[in-house]
Amino acid sequence: MTDPARITIKDVRGAGYCASGARRWFEGYGFDFREFLANGIDEKTFLATDDALAQRVVAVKRERTDG
Secondary structure (H helix, E strand, C coil), X not given: CCCCCEEXXXXXXXXXXXXXXHXXXXXXXXXXXXXXXXXXXXXXXHHCCCCHHHHHHHXXXXXXXXX
């Protein structure tokens, strides 16, 4: 079971984004993409970027998990 407060590559792909685009996005914000692939990223940290991609990924994840 995954931690609902963590965003994973599965969530990013579930929102329609590709891994290569996600890599560029993570690097643009100074996040370690390999660390993200291995462990995910805390939802609050992800949303703190105030970026539309992060907001969409979290919204899609919540929709999927909440119902």
